[in-house]
Amino acid sequence: MPDFPFLSFLGGFGWAALGVVVLLAATFAVAQVQKRHSVIDTAWGLGFVVIAAITFVTSAQVPMDSAGDDARRWLLLLLTAAWGLRLAGFIGWRARDGAEDPRYEDMLSEATGSRNAYAVRKIYLTQGVVMLFVSLPVQVGMYATGPLGWLAWVGAVIWLVGFFFESVGDYQMAAFRNNPANKGTVMDKGLWRYTRHPNYFGDAAVWVGLFLVSADSWPGVLTVLSPALMFWTLSNKTGKPLTEKRLSTRPGYREYIENTSGFFPLPPKPGRGAST
Template sequence: MTGFPLPAFPLPAFLAGFGLSVVAVVVLLAVVFAVAVAQKRHSVIDTAWGLGFVVVAAVTFLASANDGDDGRRWLMLTLTAAWGLRLAVHIGWRARDGKEDPRYEDMLGDAPGSRNVYAIRRVYLPQGAVMLFVSLPVQVAMYAQGAVGWLGWLGAAVWLVGFAFETIGDAQLTAFKRNPANRGTVLDTGLWRYTRHPNYFGDAVVWTGLFLVAADSWPGVLTILSPALMYWALANKTGKPLTEERMGARPGYREYVANTSGFFPLPPKPGRGA
């Protein structure tokens, strides 16, 4: 027999664990929806976004106890939980004023019929589906066989770069907004000098790192579309475009767009387009 035999993978156990993840996400979003209705603001789901991945990682970690490699299971749980909890705390603190996010006001303002039912269809169900799909590298890796190899540790290093990038970027933006003198101006220093969205870029790199950890053992490489979807959403759909639409009228933002990379960090160059 030629070639290298693929490591065994406990597919029935994985499918059972995936079913548990679906149930966990549905329960989480149901709780979030109840809180949103009580507070009359559906933007609370943004805080639950990171928490959802933590829940999926925790459920899959427990479900895979007798199947996956313990080293990879702990690594995936630790990396996912660190990213998800930091993001949840950051967004929750940012939204502590209790006001509805303008994005959701625009989306739900002209809802046909019940605003809450419309929110379920347009916000909760899509986010739940995306959460389960994007988290596939985490779920698959929990059941993967064999010790973590060089590609897995490379993935952890890539994750660390992305985590540092988004954490530092968020901290710089928070400090910028805290200064009243900066009201109505554009942050173009620190990491924001090299990319207009260091937080979104960092998120994308984090999920690239998690994918590499999964790809270290079969069949993790098959989850490549999960980080690809995260990249596409952040750069072309729900991240960068919506933020820039909201910022477009701010004085100096057009010049900032012309001089600063739209997503991937690059040296600023006057006259360069987005």
């Protein structure tokens, strides 16, 4: 088996980083026009698509005797693009009213100088670095030389499960919020009966799946900290905890917490009711 083309990977990483910089610069320009920095939430999914596309192209330039496996390259590109484009489209549609996200208002209220400079440092730079780190399984996998094995297909199945939970969960919540009769109530139907955060669980599962596709061939297994960071962030940092803090005063939410799994999908505890 040919050695991993480490120097080619570094070159591709540099081009991917440049692509992220260009995307975030364009996002910042849009934010100035729309007067809201929450547009970066739409750019989040697009950033991973940009990284996957760039490394797909750069990995194709590696000499044939050490080139990455074409089946893995295409699988990583298609899975990442499907996830990123769907997420970007959904967030863009959800934010169509043009209002700033309260999370960013709270963050920017802490700025002691220029709010824009603070936003670049705390929001854009941070998310750019996280994009590059979390996407390492995709980047490394583009250059991995071994053929697709059973672990990669297990990863593809886990990705599919995650994509289902994230996309269906988002759709169900959007339909729930669009019904005026549900204002002030707790969403506990559909996938939300089995986990309080099907979208966050699905997001984490997607990246575990992509990691396994990459880990199927050396040195993809070395990127294990990337899905671990995504999982920890969604379940313990900016995902689940912030959402539950915001909803903690809503009537019925405490009972919902007591009867519904916090992250991994599980049957609701007895006494929750028969919502569907």
